[in-house]
Amino acid sequence: MSDPFFQPVSGMDLPRFAGVPTFMRLPHVAPDHARFGEVQIGLIGVPWDSGTTNRPGPRHGPRQLRDLSTMIRAQNGATGVRPFEAVNCADLGDVGPNPADIQDSMARITAFYDQVIAAGILPLTGGGDHLSSLPILRAVAKSGPVGMVHFDSHTDLFHSYFDGTMYTHGTPFRRAVEEGLLDPKRVVQIGIRGTAYDTEDRDFAKAEGIRIIPIEEYFARGPEDVMAEAREIVGTAPTYVSYDIDFVDPTFAPGTGTPEVGGPNSFEALQVARLLDGVNIVGADLVEVSPPFDQSGGTAFLGVSIMFEMLCVMAKAHAAAG
């Protein structure tokens, strides 16, 4: 453990604004790198937004997330976890998408994650729009359906858009259930809100046993209670975590394509990730950060702060298991 090669550069040595920006200033270890096999948690960018039906931009997410991630230091201020000492972390680079072909892009993404999973690396993804989660789940859940803790203002459970278009950022988890990648009984969706087309998505959730916790319930019960239920729903079996930045109130995270007014603040945005402690995470993503709608980078900074919280939970569990 604590191999110097896998340590991030400290802002005490090299100012944060300096250097080629990798995720959290970790070494860049592409799949063809000599030390790829030693990575335990891999940070991956999926710069892709072709599933977006509204305002595009998340294809630019990974670059800005990397840029802002140079503000992250080595230790979790709240829990004291030092993830980079606990496990070997690295930036595995970006998956190269085909912005003009959705099926080709999904094939490319799944192929990349197949390599990652095959190497025994836990993937932590910076998206990309929410359709990205589907090709990732095809690799992560190859050996059987997984549970999911899903933070979002939308269910992303719709059947289709525009008279029969099946693959958009509003349909990934409908497809994932249909494809047997998710066990709907072990799926919980937290923070759902905003105006609705109709109840087609919620009817599907109900029929399949997916638990939806709308924002009104979330605020009434508080994050601790809600997350206790979430941990109970997914139990100790393998679980994926999918965190759409639009779970957070758009004032705290304006850089996203389909904002919904009236969500949690930034403190809670971190807190719910921290409360994943104990979940058996086999992969996680943070999606829908759209830099063109937040040039200040505040959304990306919040996004990487959330990624760091998830990383700490994953690293702690991995180190304990190891």
Add this chain to the structure above:
Amino acid sequence: MSDPFFQPVSGMDLPRFAGVPTFMRLPHVAPDHARFGEVQIGLIGVPWDSGTTNRPGPRHGPRQLRDLSTMIRAQNGATGVRPFEAVNCADLGDVGPNPADIQDSMARITAFYDQVIAAGILPLTGGGDHLSSLPILRAVAKSGPVGMVHFDSHTDLFHSYFDGTMYTHGTPFRRAVEEGLLDPKRVVQIGIRGTAYDTEDRDFAKAEGIRIIPIEEYFARGPEDVMAEAREIVGTAPTYVSYDIDFVDPTFAPGTGTPEVGGPNSFEALQVARLLDGVNIVGADLVEVSPPFDQSGGTAFLGVSIMFEMLCVMAKAHAAAG
């Protein structure tokens, strides 16, 4: 009810970024349109800010509110109300102001609303600065003084500015009380805060029986309790609702001309509007959205989200009464 002509375009059919933007993607039904007489709730823009003594901009409000309103879907996520099926809604267009003549502009506005009221249409306005409410009230309260629920950080009850200027966005409700348009005993002002010139406005409120709930009291009691009192104050008689976007904390609503630090967040911004349920609303406005101070459109999106909440309350009551 539920006439197809009066249904908004769905984002499932036409992407939200497409199409000429009307309020909430409703049909544009100007007063000379054949179906004007069938409208039950009319959304109206008042692009006017000549009463602004500080930073101008609300004249650009209606256009940006319309633009962002294409993000609103057909169903209220929290209450399940589907207003466009309950009553006939339409975009009645903008009142044309004279930006270089305050009295002429007020006459134009009142004349437009006279038509609307005469047609039995409930007006829901997107402003415009707060002086807009005065010429609207001259039409709405033509047959007698109305009550008012007023969300704001300022009382807008001042006597005059700059040595005797009587018509500014800081004086509309002083004038409305003087003109007998408002029944001060049935007026409640919620969220008042910020540094003050003096107590001239509050002294007037006290003398007239207007109830002021300052922000400290609001936070101490919470929105549910405060709104229960507000509903009691206005009772079941005709009531106008005037919602200044600067009621909300300027971080959530930066696009406004006279922000005051330390207000409610966006969840509560919607919640208080939802808690108007039961009030006999004869007209409502959302004013002081100033696009030049929020190019991201976040303020306008919050603004139309609030308008949608008010619309749902109005539609539900109208349908129930109908």
Add this chain to the structure above:
Amino acid sequence: MSDPFFQPVSGMDLPRFAGVPTFMRLPHVAPDHARFGEVQIGLIGVPWDSGTTNRPGPRHGPRQLRDLSTMIRAQNGATGVRPFEAVNCADLGDVGPNPADIQDSMARITAFYDQVIAAGILPLTGGGDHLSSLPILRAVAKSGPVGMVHFDSHTDLFHSYFDGTMYTHGTPFRRAVEEGLLDPKRVVQIGIRGTAYDTEDRDFAKAEGIRIIPIEEYFARGPEDVMAEAREIVGTAPTYVSYDIDFVDPTFAPGTGTPEVGGPNSFEALQVARLLDGVNIVGADLVEVSPPFDQSGGTAFLGVSIMFEMLCVMAKAHAAAG
């Protein structure tokens, strides 16, 4: 001629910031409108950018172009042409694309333009990315190949991207030549510049007889001389005009996805359009305006100013022919 119905609203009557924004404040005449058949020049939005391989955004172009077009008055300051009195102009609305399906979107666009062409309306389009021109040409050139004056910094003549993807905003005119929509001998491309992948596109142009005028030649000869040659190349036969906003220097038009440094300024941007006078224009487009990269709207304002110049040329010719 000069039917009051087809006249734009004047800023002397209704301030420019007021009213539901249609193109140049013209009436909104969708294909199902009673007076659709009387339109002579139709302004159409194509809010679509799925062919974009780099930075997306032009799907938001039509809305911002309409917004800024309210700054356009009735008379050309340089030529004195008053197009709205010369011919019946109208805003025909947007073509509804499918943002998650390229082929479906192209079919929708061609179908819309088939209606327009069938009605004898000259289409003037506000895009959209440059792939939009292909489905438009499929309608415009249905009866035989047309010539083209093409303002751009790129040739858009590539064979394919990403290992065989044939439909992107870098390939429309390669496809159009292959499909027999363009007569390459009557195509001229003006302003080509920037770093290059290789010479594959230019080799194709050379082989087919397409005339490329690179920016160095453009500056050396000046706009008048260059446009004289352009007019000679296309002659009097039917000609399409395709104007990519990235023809203009990115300082004057920052709101675009693939800028190239060192182009013409805004005066010349208008001048070259004005110098189309005499060309037999059967359709024109202004594409690649990307609002997320220019929140000030300056690019869109330049874009609609160029559209107005093209409109004046088209209207003058139409009136003369009529």
Add this chain to the structure above:
Amino acid sequence: MSDPFFQPVSGMDLPRFAGVPTFMRLPHVAPDHARFGEVQIGLIGVPWDSGTTNRPGPRHGPRQLRDLSTMIRAQNGATGVRPFEAVNCADLGDVGPNPADIQDSMARITAFYDQVIAAGILPLTGGGDHLSSLPILRAVAKSGPVGMVHFDSHTDLFHSYFDGTMYTHGTPFRRAVEEGLLDPKRVVQIGIRGTAYDTEDRDFAKAEGIRIIPIEEYFARGPEDVMAEAREIVGTAPTYVSYDIDFVDPTFAPGTGTPEVGGPNSFEALQVARLLDGVNIVGADLVEVSPPFDQSGGTAFLGVSIMFEMLCVMAKAHAAAG
């Protein structure tokens, strides 16, 4: 001359970002200041835009002009003039307008300038919208009509707006001619362009003998030739200079309310002011800088750079005369 009291603070002593920002870091000498009588050229702010019929904002101009003016050093780089050593310059402060009353504001402005003129001070104004020039001229031309060199993209010679509104930023010079403040035979307007309502303004100019040099002529002849004619037109009699920042191309000066595409660049923006050398300037203004439309301050920096060029011409003449 060269009284230390009237010298600006040097950026070599106090960094430019430091200090309370006055115009060009000159002393603040309000009319009640002991040394007011010694001022020879007074820089004055008119933070007022109530005459604006389109996008407001110039009321914020003086503050941003002052802010950016701290970038101005003591010597003209092109001509070598050191104005602050040649004459006593000072910042006289702002005229306090009444943003909700046009007539009252004009009276306040004229009263302020009456004091300035009475003290023998040459006024150099930072506006404010263009209506500001009218009340200034009422003071400056009290003893008889003056000539005017007018840089602008609009003539500002309209009769009225909105059915009879006489005082807007589109009418000041029509009023000034009618009131005998300007001698139309000695007025030249340079840079006129953009789409036009009609020819009502130009017909008036023609009838009165005002010389209009449209942008096409300006570019064809070049600034030197055009300015030679301008100097000849105004001759050696007292002349006012009115410089609307929208004379400059909106890419170079985006911070303005009514931009017109296709104007001069920034080098020429300075050059034409420099070529006023020899004109008998009795007052000058730089108007229509609108900070809300250019948060970067580039427009204001160009604006104060133009003011500095005008100041150098005025100071050189004053010193020579003195």
Add this chain to the structure above:
Amino acid sequence: MSDPFFQPVSGMDLPRFAGVPTFMRLPHVAPDHARFGEVQIGLIGVPWDSGTTNRPGPRHGPRQLRDLSTMIRAQNGATGVRPFEAVNCADLGDVGPNPADIQDSMARITAFYDQVIAAGILPLTGGGDHLSSLPILRAVAKSGPVGMVHFDSHTDLFHSYFDGTMYTHGTPFRRAVEEGLLDPKRVVQIGIRGTAYDTEDRDFAKAEGIRIIPIEEYFARGPEDVMAEAREIVGTAPTYVSYDIDFVDPTFAPGTGTPEVGGPNSFEALQVARLLDGVNIVGADLVEVSPPFDQSGGTAFLGVSIMFEMLCVMAKAHAAAG
């Protein structure tokens, strides 16, 4: 008391956007001004950020704080205090730093504050980065160590950066303790959070007896309870207040160089300052406002609102003592 000379200009007389902007529209009374000796509380700008190891910008803070401070009125809306009537307040101007020499700048700052302290003026500073507090404390604590209430997300207690650099914005209070300017037993740091390098700073705090209240404890206990403890820690002996704007959540205060996600909102930002009531304040600062990272000015407006709250506490105590 209540000398007219020391009263701020009212927005009812001169609109807030008008006039040369001093802090809160107070008179500008530099140390060489005739009435300097009568000032009781002095507002001072320290436009300096050479101690910044990350993103610079606070050197621009004082100018933007002054600009936004024109929005502050004369009376505290929550407490009713009217500070400008209670004591003589003035803007003492900026300390001129040397941006290219840290030691020289610190000497200049201390020299300026020595004058202020010698004149018996309580200094209220608008920074500047946090290193500014060190040279200020050298003047304020000249006669003995003071206590400190410190609002921040960082401890600023590090030993050094970059292999031995002792003076940065991360080290001022380590130096201040070492130099005997602060009594560590009477120092409380509130709001500490974010990722950490290591625990070197916290170990120092522990060893010296500095009380750190991390953000989790702050939220668990609430501002009233936390501030009660803070008042107890500092007691009635002389106390300095240092308020780093990054104490506040970066969504509410984006304009700062080293933001940390998950802090207090704007209401609490004011509330904690108000709860200083009773502390024996001998000086206060508001630092790290960085305008380049918040062009809207929202951060500066919050900053001056906090300064006004601190001013009210200081003025009330001063008046009571006087």
Add this chain to the structure above:
Amino acid sequence: MSDPFFQPVSGMDLPRFAGVPTFMRLPHVAPDHARFGEVQIGLIGVPWDSGTTNRPGPRHGPRQLRDLSTMIRAQNGATGVRPFEAVNCADLGDVGPNPADIQDSMARITAFYDQVIAAGILPLTGGGDHLSSLPILRAVAKSGPVGMVHFDSHTDLFHSYFDGTMYTHGTPFRRAVEEGLLDPKRVVQIGIRGTAYDTEDRDFAKAEGIRIIPIEEYFARGPEDVMAEAREIVGTAPTYVSYDIDFVDPTFAPGTGTPEVGGPNSFEALQVARLLDGVNIVGADLVEVSPPFDQSGGTAFLGVSIMFEMLCVMAKAHAAAG
């Protein structure tokens, strides 16, 4: 030559927005990399701005330059040069500065460049403020004074600032001449303009034989003639090229700290670099790009486009020499 390792990633394979951003998508070859010795031209970032006396920001330059450099393709559109095939190019990473210690930073920079020069690599730098050129020259000119072509609006030849501060971004070339790093007879400065403190810098230039070409002369003669003289001045002996982005007009390059109005446009910005063809370049830099003042990245894109032009000249010469 044309080693695949040293080829940049093509946008035809991996979209430009994807991947960890190195300069021009070249391999990242730090000095400890196995293939460092094979590099022929090294692109280096110097993220440092401690010499800035006005508005800071260039410390963020290298990161944004790298980001935008992913828009650069493999071939020069104007000259046809393919530099990456001609010589081995690589991104050598950033020099780590000490933002709080100027002397330490200069020592670090010189030490880094000593390594580069020792390895026979031609350095092409992205700054950083202009003081960066001094420590670079200390390495580049180790074996004797070099000539210099210097594009700038300022001479940067001042003796000192703030009473004796010798190292700022206004003094590097005064120091370089004094230290014998530059041969003043072989130095030419092009584009000098803007207001001036005095003539101290120009007097020094005159005395030493440095040739200054002010902007008025530049525009009068044109870039070709000016550059012919420049090439003659530096001759065939070793020459450094220093390109301050503020040479370009601030409208084209707003992202800089000390802009001066009225400079060359973007076409000429590239053209003058292209006209360096034939100069014996031993190192080059592009400095003063300040991202906080141009969030759109347009300035950085222009900056890397200029760097690419210089790279092509350097690569062509190197290949010819090799």
